[in-house]
Amino acid sequence: MSDITARLDLPLIQPSQAQKHVTHNEALQVLDGLVQAALEETGANTPPFEPVTGTLYAIGPSPTDDWAGEPNKLALRITEAWLFIDPQLGWRAWDKSTEQFKVFDGTGWAEITPDLDNLDGIGINTASDGTNRLAVASAATLLTHEGAGHQLKVNKSADTDTASLLFQSNWTGHAEMGLAGDTAFSVKVSDDGTTWYNALKAAGNSGNVAIGAQPTSDSKLRVVIDQSGPWNTAFERYVNSGGSHNFLFRKARGTEASPVAVQSGDALMSITSSGHDGSDFAAVGVLRFDAETVTGTDISGRMEIVLADTSGNLQARAAIDEAGNMGIGTTTPSTTLDVNGPARVKxxxxxxxxxxxxxxxxxxxxxxxxxxxxxxxxxxxxxxxxxxxxxxxx
Structure with missing residues (x-):
């Protein structure tokens, strides 16, 4: 008959054994230390100066003093002595110093980490469901970096699906941004969560942007105002000075990273007015600004007014050159006012x-x-x- 138990090495009372209470009490002391085990510290190599009876330590690899020669064992303080116990694979204990559950993996005490992969759902301060598998009820949700950048990824299965952020008030949607049914980034708004309006959309294949409509390949910025909405496009400035509101149009040759000077005759900016002829839009007028002469860093300008004739052909009708000469009916004025045709005064x-x-x-x-x-x-x-x-x- 063995004199110890198979798992915890508890001493067994032998037949006709004298002082049976000694063996029995020793087994109780071991059970008292291991059942609902709570470690004062893991990896400790120096015993405490004033040990307390009943405390349990997980000894590290290089113990000293009273623990010398007992590496990686459990040290249980009993009356006036240390009882050393060999931990076995799978033993668990609460580490008071780190406030974590630890498990003995055969060589040391490791933190018990739950398997969080492939969970059906997680609810933080609320309940998750089959649609909202991650649900958080909180005043704020923080997603931060771990030393560099941070990305929040919203992925969809197919182009026609939706990957977006939906903003609600009392569970009614009022704003949504993301990929809604295609691969263009869009911002939509709604007053009732049922009727939605495209506020802005950017095409993924070009970066072209549209406000109130779909972006097109021929316009970097397209603004559409339909008959049901206001017809104004307002640009406003409020300032306590005489400064004006300015539209700035810039033109350079080369690239944005390496711009190059424009040349004489380069068109710098034009505003075109078009009307629909039943099959397509046709230009009826253009206001154009050109670089007339480029000399070093000096650029002179000219302006032309172009209008369509009765056949729809665009013709230059008036011009102001770099000298301030204005031509009507001619684009090459030679005097301050050069009129190519009859002029009438009142x-x-x-x-x-x-x-x-x-x-x-x-x-x-x-x-x-x-x-x-x-x-x-x-x-x-x-x-x-x-x-x-x-x-x-x-």
Whole structure:
């Protein structure tokens, strides 16, 4: 008959054994230390200066003093002595120093980590369900880095599925952003969670952006206002100074990373107005700004107004060049005002003509009822005078 138990090495009372209580008490002391075991410390190599009876330590690999020669054992403090126990694979105990459950893996005491893979669901301060397998009820949810960057990934199975963030109020959706039914990034809004409006959409194959519509390949930014919405597009600025609201259009050759100077004649900016002809949009007018002359870092400019004729062909109708000369009917003005065609000034009667002083010197009008017939008149700052003989009109 063995004198110890098979698993815990507890001493057994032998037949006809004297002082049976000694063996019995020793077994009880071991059970007292191992049942619902609580370790004061794991990996300890130095025994405490004033040990307390009933305390249990997991000795480290290099013990000293009273623990010398007992590496990796359990040290149970009994009355005036240490009882050393060989831990066995799978023993578990609570580590008071780290507030963790530990398990003996055959060489040391390791933290017990639960298997969190392939769980059916996790509910934190709330319950998860078959759709919301991760549910969190909290004032905030923190996702942070572990030394570098951090990504939050939302993946979908197919292009036609949805991968998005939905913002709700009392479980009614009012805003959603992500990949909604395609691969373009979109931002949608709703007042009732049923009728949704595309506020913004960016095409994944081009980066082209649309507001209120689908992005197209020919427009980097497309803004669509349908008949059911307001027709204004407002750009506002509020400032306590005389500063203006500015639209800034820039043009360079080369690339954004390595811009290169524009050249003489380069088109810098144009605004095109188009109308739908029943089959497609047709341009009817263009306001264009060009670099007229480039000399070193000096760039002079010109502006042209282009309009479609009755056949739909765009024609340059007016221009202002770098010298400030304005041409009407010509794009190459040679004087301050160069009109290629008849010019008409407003006609007045002698009695109905505006005051010459108000019009200012150099102003020209047509006097319809001047003696001898209609005649042009100019202002000298005081009177209107006929251009034919400088006589004051009468």
């Amino acid at each position: 006609g007045y009667t002698v009695a109905g003509a505006p005051l010459a002083a108000d019009a200012g010197p150099g102003a020209i009008i047509l006097v319809n009822d001047e003696a001898g017939g209609a005649v042009l008149a100019f202002s000298d700052g005081t009177d209107w005078r006929r251009v034919t003989d400088r006589a004051v009109i009468s």
